[in-house]
Amino acid sequence: MEQGNLYEAIYKRKSVRRYDLEPLNLSLLEEISSYMQSIPPFFPEIKTEMRIFEQADVRILLPIKAPHFLLFYSENKDGYLMNAGYMLEQLDLYLSSRGIGSCYLGMAQPKKNAKKSSSLECVMILAFGIPVEPAHRSSLSEFKRKSLPQITDIQDNGPLLEAVRLSPSATNSQPWFFTGNPYILHAYCIKLNLIKAAAYEKMNKIDMGIAICHLELAARHLGKTVTYSFEGNAKNLAPEGYYYVISIHINESPPANMV
Numbered sequence: 243m244e245q246g247n248l249y250e251a252i253y254k255r256k257s258v259r260r261y262d263l264e265p266l267n268l269s270l271l272e273e274i275s276s277y278m279q280s281i282p283p284f285f286p287e288i289k290t291e292m293r294i295f296e297q298a299d300v301r302i303l304l305p306i307k308a309p310h311f312l313l314f315y316s317e318n319k320d321g322y323l324m325n326a327g328y329m330l331e332q333l334d335l336y337l338s339s340r341g342i343g344s345c346y347l348g349m350a351q352p353k354k355n356a357k358k359s360s361s362l363e364c365v366m367i368l369a370f371g372i373p374v375e376p377a378h379r380s381s382l383s384e385f386k387r388k389s390l391p392q393i394t395d396i397q398d399n400g401p402l403l404e405a406v407r408l409s410p411s412a413t414n415s416q417p418w419f420f421t422g423n424p425y426i427l428h429a430y431c432i433k434l435n436l437i438k439a440a441a442y443e444k445m446n447k448i449d450m451g452i453a454i455c456h457l458e459l460a461a462r463h464l465g466k467t468v469t470y471s472f473e474g475n476a477k478n479l480a481p482e483g484y485y486y487v488i489s490i491h492i493n494e495s496p497p498a499n500m501v
């Protein structure tokens with residue numbers, strides 16, 4: 243994952259819902275497209291595509307008007323929604339770091355042409371463009387988020403879980419909980435009842451990918467490397483009301499003379 247300014251963007255990004263409807267200039271759009279092509283996936287074996295469309299190509303319930311809409315398509319395989327969140331959040335942070343506004347639109351749907359433009363499933367739409375409202379938050383107090391003890395029982399959690407805490411999520415539900423220790427964190431997602439699951443189960447899986455993207459960026463910022471595993475033991479120890487997603491190992495980077 244490209245480090246760049248993505249980590250800094252975690253602490254100021256916000257969803258932008260009001261845009262200048264003038265399209266971005268071509269060279270900026272080309273830069274964005276080329277960044278999109280470089281985004282590392284969480285699961286490299288899952289095929290994905292990203293394409294940029296206009297307002298006329300998407301059906302949106304809420305009246306959000308924007309000059310551009312990124313459609314994220316994916317193969318429907320185990321972990322594909324988490325992979326989508328992990329990749330899209332890198333784009334969200336990249337756009338924010340460039341002063342370009344964006345907003346996930348979980349309730350939007352592609353119209354016929356946009357749907358047909360890929361053989362893969364359209365899993366998320368992201369509106370983007372030049373904001374006509376502030377592009378950034380100016381302080382942490384502007385984030386409406388749960389407190390750290392509401393999302394983890396790890397005492398010595400440092401800045402990693404703070405970066406997770408600030409992650410965006412559908413309806414701001416923040417469905418994550420982390421147990422473990424500062425070296426091995428186990429990620430869990432809230433269980434939903436049948437009615438809520440119909441609307442939000444998919445969204446929560448995307449949210450988990452977003453949170454893991456923030457965690458990885460924070461770890462790398464501290465000079466650590468990150469690896470992932472599925473631990474049977476962590477699955478059995480899921481907190482009440484949550485299901486297990488993945489374990490994150492925070493490793494010291496090898497000294498430069500060993501690389």
Ligand SMILES: Cc1cc2nc3c(=O)[nH]c(=O)nc-3n(C[C@H](O)[C@H](O)[C@H](O)COP(=O)(O)O)c2cc1C
Nearest residue numbers: 256257346347348349410411412413414445448449
């Ligand atoms: C998976 C996902 C789906 C979302 N869907 C919508 C949506 O349909 N409409 C909308 O206005 N915002 C949507 N959002 C934006 C969230 O409401 C927003 O991220 C959350 O309230 C936190 O606010 P912030 O992004 O400004 O920090 C979505 C966010 C995520 C991560």
